[in-house]
Amino acid sequence: MNGGMNLNWTNFKEKYLFSINFCFMLSVIIYGAGGGVIWYSGVLALLILSLLSDKVRSVQKKFPFKVGLFNSQILLFIFYFFFFTPFSIFYRLFFRNKAFLKTSSRFIPKESISDFSRPF
Amino acid sequence: MSYVLGISCYYHDSAAVLIKDGHILRAVQEERFTRKKHDASFPIRSIEFLVNSFNLSLKDISAVVYYEKPFITFERLIETHLNAAPLGFKPFLASVPIWLKEKLFLERDITSKLKSLKGSVPPIKYSEHHLSHAASAFYPSPFDKAAVLCVDGVGEWATTSGWIGEGKNLRPLWEIHFPHSLGLLYSSITAYLGFKVNSGEYKVMGLAPYGVPRFKELMLKELIELHEDGSYSLNMKYFAYDRKLRMFNSSLERLLGQKAREPEAKLEQFHMDVAASLQETLETALIHLVKSLHHQTGLRKLCLAGGVALNCVANSKLFHTTGFEQIWVQPSAGDAGGALGAALAYTHLELEVEREVSDMDSQKGSYLGPAFSNEEIEEFLTSQGLPFEKLDEEQMIERTCELLEDKKIIGWFQGSMEFGPRALGHRSIIADARIHDLQRTMNLKVKYRESFRPFAPIVLKEDAKSIFDFEHESPYMLFVAPVREELRVNEDEPHKFGIERLNLVRSIYPAITHVDYSARLQTVCEKRNAILFKLLNTFKKRNSSSVLVNTSFNVRGEPIVCTPEDAYRCFRRTEIDVLVLGNYLISKDMKLPEMKDHEWRNEFELD
Numbered sequence: 001m002n003g004g005m006n007l008n009w010t011n012f013k014e015k016y017l018f019s020i021n022f023c024f025m026l027s028v029i030i031y032g033a034g035g036g037v038i039w040y041s042g043v044l045a046l047l048i049l050s051l052l053s054d055k056v057r058s059v060q061k062k063f064p065f066k067v068g069l070f071n072s073q074i075l076l077f078i079f080y081f082f083f084f085t086p087f088s089i090f091y092r093l094f095f096r097n098k099a100f101l102k103t104s105s106r107f108i109p110k111e112s113i114s115d116f117s118r119p120f
Numbered sequence: 121m122s123y124v125l126g127i128s129c130y131y132h133d134s135a136a137v138l139i140k141d142g143h144i145l146r147a148v149q150e151e152r153f154t155r156k157k158h159d160a161s162f163p164i165r166s167i168e169f170l171v172n173s174f175n176l177s178l179k180d181i182s183a184v185v186y187y188e189k190p191f192i193t194f195e196r197l198i199e200t201h202l203n204a205a206p207l208g209f210k211p212f213l214a215s216v217p218i219w220l221k222e223k224l225f226l227e228r229d230i231t232s233k234l235k236s237l238k239g240s241v242p243p244i245k246y247s248e249h250h251l252s253h254a255a256s257a258f259y260p261s262p263f264d265k266a267a268v269l270c271v272d273g274v275g276e277w278a279t280t281s282g283w284i285g286e287g288k289n290l291r292p293l294w295e296i297h298f299p300h301s302l303g304l305l306y307s308s309i310t311a312y313l314g315f316k317v318n319s320g321e322y323k324v325m326g327l328a329p330y331g332v333p334r335f336k337e338l339m340l341k342e343l344i345e346l347h348e349d350g351s352y353s354l355n356m357k358y359f360a361y362d363r364k365l366r367m368f369n370s371s372l373e374r375l376l377g378q379k380a381r382e383p384e385a386k387l388e389q390f391h392m393d394v395a396a397s398l399q400e401t402l403e404t405a406l407i408h409l410v411k412s413l414h415h416q417t418g419l420r421k422l423c424l425a426g427g428v429a430l431n432c433v434a435n436s437k438l439f440h441t442t443g444f445e446q447i448w449v450q451p452s453a454g455d456a457g458g459a460l461g462a463a464l465a466y467t468h469l470e471l472e473v474e475r476e477v478s479d480m481d482s483q484k485g486s487y488l489g490p491a492f493s494n495e496e497i498e499e500f501l502t503s504q505g506l507p508f509e510k511l512d513e514e515q516m517i518e519r520t521c522e523l524l525e526d527k528k529i530i531g532w533f534q535g536s537m538e539f540g541p542r543a544l545g546h547r548s549i550i551a552d553a554r555i556h557d558l559q560r561t562m563n564l565k566v567k568y569r570e571s572f573r574p575f576a577p578i579v580l581k582e583d584a585k586s587i588f589d590f591e592h593e594s595p596y597m598l599f600v601a602p603v604r605e606e607l608r609v610n611e612d613e614p615h616k617f618g619i620e621r622l623n624l625v626r627s628i629y630p631a632i633t634h635v636d637y638s639a640r641l642q643t644v645c646e647k648r649n650a651i652l653f654k655l656l657n658t659f660k661k662r663n664s665s666s667v668l669v670n671t672s673f674n675v676r677g678e679p680i681v682c683t684p685e686d687a688y689r690c691f692r693r694t695e696i697d698v699l700v701l702g703n704y705l706i707s708k709d710m711k712l713p714e715m716k717d718h719e720w721r722n723e724f725e726l727d
Binding site for chain 2: 072073076077080081084085087088089091092096097098099100102103104105106107108109110111112113114116117118119120
């Protein structure tokens with residue numbers, strides 16, 4: 001019932017340090033937000049659970065990544081619909097690539113090759 | 121002396137190639153080491169293998185050449201999103217973060233990965249994607265001057281390009297740009313038919329002969345427009361790859377009159393008809409394009425590369441219809457071959473190393489991967505405590521022939537591994553092509569794959585003409601040819617359709633004769649593959665037949681075996697009867713130790 005706990009420091013660090021830090025940060029956030037005792041008991045319960053269960057620990061580790069992903073998606077959403085799309089309308093009017101236009105020939109003459117030292 | 125390392129990675133089929141003064145030394149795909157089919161990861165194991173094979177360190181290499189210009193690809197990606205906005209948010213979300221995080225910093229990434237090897241990191245160079253393909257087709261070819269055609273899904277912008285190669289020079293003529301792409305047309309219908317993009321295309325090609333091309337006219341009218349000058353445009357109304365995370369859209373389903381097939385669902389006559397129509401549409405477009413290239417260049421020799429050049433049925437149609445008399449196709453025509461082309465292009469065009477044209481070609485039979493000596497094989501067998509029969513080469517050949525006559529299926533592991541998607545007789549499963557029902561048995565009990573898929577023959581070069589209607593050489597299994605009429609034994613039964621036609625015996629070589637009497641042949645000569653030549657010659661002396669079935673040594677979803685260990689594992693997991701590793705023979709009749717990997721099928725994702 002110790003969740004595979006091993007008192008060897010390296011193993012302990014690898015297995016539990018993230019969860020302890022995670023719960024500590026959560027407490028700091030609760031303190032900052034002026035949360036009551038009930039919230040701290042919740043964090044304590046989470047800490048105990050994370051010491052006992054691999055699954056909880058793995059969910060905890062994924063959590064910041066999920067939050068980051070969600071945030072970046074919101075940012076990209078704003079960028080795409082509020083900046084990129086209006087710009088695309090302007091771009092399509094004046095600079096649209098020929099490849100996307102109707103034409104009677106698709107051959108694009110090519111006379112030389114690009115320098116090997118450039119990635120473009 | 122200049123060693124140049126070519127690499128391709130991060131899309132599919134990553135590979136590394138080492139060349140010295142324009143001569144190909146070794147080439148290998150990363151998937152063969154990682155055992156992950158079409159692996160796209162950085163080919164660090166391949167590079168390690170290459171430098172260790174010649175006792176080199178990175179300081180001996182004058183340049184590392186990447187097969188593509190990443191910034192131009194990024195430009196294409198952004199322009200495509202600009203064209204699609206606001207409808208392309210999902211693909212934008214899927215692609216842009218990866219580019220911003222990783223792919224735009226390719227040089228940093230390559231450098232940091234190479235730092236794990238010995239020596240200082242050489243300068244990183246970049247070759248255009250289609251230049252890499254063109255170089256991989258022209259430089260190893262046996263032609264001093266030739267037209268070159270590259271057709272694939274997409275590189276940076278180019279999806280199709282025409283070139284003229286002469287001596288050490290390659291001159292571009294024209295390009296056709298994304299989204300108009302024969303490769304993506306084929307991949308879109310492949311996806312519609314429920315097969316995986318970038319790996320299921322050859323299944324569609326194999327499925328086509330079972331169908332009737334009743335949608336061909338519709339496809340040529342609606343999906344693709346062939347322009348008078350030889351170029352083509354796709355009607356993007358039916359395709360979605362430029363704005364969605366899928367290849368086609370519901371308009372295509374409405375056009376063909378049926379919903380797309382779910383993966384692994386039952387194949388119906390409709391699907392076979394669509395495959396047949398697609399194949400003929402591709403052939404028509406390709407012939408139209410190649411005729412125009414012939415007209416522009418006035419040349420009689422043609423080199424082909426790009427993923428579409430692996431369509432051996434289409435390649436064969438180019439012989440009598442386009443004005444080109446000789447055709448050479450790069451055996452690793454897909455992106456893995458791009459690594460080879462990038463290194464060759466840099467060597468000849470930038471370092472200006474003169475090119476030597478060889479009568480045969482300079483691809484060395486495409487046997488460019490790792491090889492294992494008899495001593496290494498014995499060491500492996502002994503270390504595993506496996507029983508084996510040790511023979512000399514002649515005995516091994518005789519014994520193999522006896523086993524083939526006994527209708528045994530043999531895992532054949534000899535010399536250097538092949539570079540490219542085809543097993544060309546060094547990592548092959550072989551059997552007598554005269555056995556009835558072998559196609560079904562091998563598909564279902566050895567390869568664990570769809571029963572409709574055909575098997576290819578290997579035949580002595582000098583006998584090819586008497587068995588197939590084919591006057592050329594096909595050392596890399598990149599052309600198909602019909603079995604000669606006098607060798608056919610059964611006319612088609614008109615009341616049978618689709619898969620029902622599978623079990624009909626069609627020629628005296630039923631295992632390799634496809635439903636349309638065609639076969640994807642590999643001609644074998646002594647200079648390219650001495651041991652396979654000996655085997656076929658001995659088999660011919662004993663049986664008056666020099667035709668064997670040759671299929672890649674792997675199961676569905678698994679890369680071709682690389683090491684004796686991979687070969688032994690595959691042998692144990694399948695109903696292969698005998699394994700021939702170099703001069704060592706292991707049979708299922710011997711007392712083999714128990715293997716505890718009953719869950720092995722979960723190891724490979726189905727392709």
